[in-house]
Amino acid sequence: MSVTEQTENRGTSADTGRGASTAPSAGPRLATAGRTDTGQVRPLNEDSWQIAGESETAHLWEQRGQLLVVADGMGGHAAGEVASQLAVETLYQQYYDEDDVPLPPAIRLERAVTEANLSVYEQAVTVDAQSGMGTTLVAAVVHEGRALIANVGDSRAYLIRDGQATQITTDHSWVAEQVKLGTITQEQAQTHAYRNLVTRCLGHRPGMQVDIFEHRLRTGDTLLLCSDGLSNQVPDSELAAVLTEQEPEQAVQTLIDTANEQGGPDNITAVVARVIELPAWLAEVEAATERPERLASKTTQPVRMEREQIEAATLAEAAGEPGAVASHRLRNTGRRRIQLSPRRRATLLLVLIALLALLAVVTLIALRAEKILRWLAWPPTSATRSAPQTWLSPQRFLDAPVVVWARSLASV
Ligand code: CA
Numbered sequence: 001m002s003v004t005e006q007t008e009n010r011g012t013s014a015d016t017g018r019g020a021s022t023a024p025s026a027g028p029r030l031a032t033a034g035r036t037d038t039g040q041v042r043p044l045n046e047d048s049w050q051i052a053g054e055s056e057t058a059h060l061w062e063q064r065g066q067l068l069v070v071a072d073g074m075g076g077h078a079a080g081e082v083a084s085q086l087a088v089e090t091l092y093q094q095y096y097d098e099d100d101v102p103l104p105p106a107i108r109l110e111r112a113v114t115e116a117n118l119s120v121y122e123q124a125v126t127v128d129a130q131s132g133m134g135t136t137l138v139a140a141v142v143h144e145g146r147a148l149i150a151n152v153g154d155s156r157a158y159l160i161r162d163g164q165a166t167q168i169t170t171d172h173s174w175v176a177e178q179v180k181l182g183t184i185t186q187e188q189a190q191t192h193a194y195r196n197l198v199t200r201c202l203g204h205r206p207g208m209q210v211d212i213f214e215h216r217l218r219t220g221d222t223l224l225l226c227s228d229g230l231s232n233q234v235p236d237s238e239l240a241a242v243l244t245e246q247e248p249e250q251a252v253q254t255l256i257d258t259a260n261e262q263g264g265p266d267n268i269t270a271v272v273a274r275v276i277e278l279p280a281w282l283a284e285v286e287a288a289t290e291r292p293e294r295l296a297s298k299t300t301q302p303v304r305m306e307r308e309q310i311e312a313a314t315l316a317e318a319a320g321e322p323g324a325v326a327s328h329r330l331r332n333t334g335r336r337r338i339q340l341s342p343r344r345r346a347t348l349l350l351v352l353i354a355l356l357a358l359l360a361v362v363t364l365i366a367l368r369a370e371k372i373l374r375w376l377a378w379p380p381t382s383a384t385r386s387a388p389q390t391w392l393s394p395q396r397f398l399d400a401p402v403v404v405w406a407r408s409l410a411s412v
Pocket residue numbers: 072227228229266267
């Protein structure tokens with residue numbers, strides 16, 4: 001399939017885009033590129049992508065970062081193309097909406113994905129020809145020294161660092177679930193008949209769950225967002241090699257060519273962002289707040305942010321300065337739990353056991369009081385009734401109102 005060269009920063013059918021953000025002083029400098037191709041088999045390209053352009057959004061990058069997105073549409077009669085385009089456009093508009101609300105990027109991103117879902121869903125239920133359409137969506141926001149990734153479906157985000165590609169997102173697909181359950185292997189999943197079946201997407205329900213991940217970035221890191229038309233055809237090791245050796249603009253073309261050489265059975269989309277330079281102030285903040293080795297180990301594993309963490313991060317960001325939030329947002333879960341030391345816990349347990357034992361003894365005594373008292377009493381039973389009415393007398397004890405009440409309780 002032919003590829004048309006364009007210099008825009010978005011696309012649906014065969015086109016390409018690139019950029020080198022320059023950046024406002026506070027943000028990282030990125031080299032970006034995006035390209036999509038119909039592939040060798042499908043009649044239409046239902047993938048869409050976009051990279052936030054400098055001329056339109058750079059004034060918001062310091063506060064919100066630069067947004068990149070890939071969506072892979074599904075549905076007959078070209079509805080898949082409509083779904084992916086609508087999702088990308090809505091996400092973009094919502095993310096860069098000109099409001100003054102000081103939302104942190106993670107919250108803003110999650111909300112924008114939720115809005116994108118609603119707009120696809122509303123169109124799918126109102127336009128007959130587009131009924132049942134849906135789309136995957138994977139989006140990245142590069143803000144300060146980190147990447148925030150939002151994912152719904154089986155399009156992927158990878159981090160390429162030191163020549164290795166690490167998948168950041170978790171696929172919401174039937175085969176991914178089966179691999180997790182151990183019923184099929186990773187190799188079987190790649191060729192399975194159901195490998196295109198997604199378990200989560202935009203447009204099918206008014207509500208859906210978005211996965212949000214956060215990654216610290218280093219200079220030289222490369223982010224790749226792609227549709228399954230690329231990740232199913234090109235192994236991770238080759239993604240890593242191409243994205244390590246080539247500049248983003250050349251790399252997206254090479255990746256698409258490679259997928260096409262493998263048969264190109266699906267639409268292929270790749271969006272790439274490479275960190276050319278991180279802001280100097282960020283390095284100073286990191287050096288002052290954490291030891292570099294700890295930072296390095298923290299960034300090698302993908303960190304999935306749960307909703308409550310995102311909400312906690314909102315509070316933290318609202319309260320503190322941005323640099324501090326970048327370092328500590330994942331630690332503050334916002335929960336207030338009563339923490340007891342092991343010693344106090346043991347003491348509490350002992351007290352509880354003692355109380356229960358006491359209760360058991362009292363109950364037993366109340367039930368068996370007469371027998372016990374007769375056994376304890378002196379002189380023995382026959383003489384008890386005629387014994388002097390001292391405070392030790394069993395009968396007097398048994399007739400006491402408290403004992404009568406306790407025995408009645410116990411016998412109930
Ligand atoms: Ca696809």
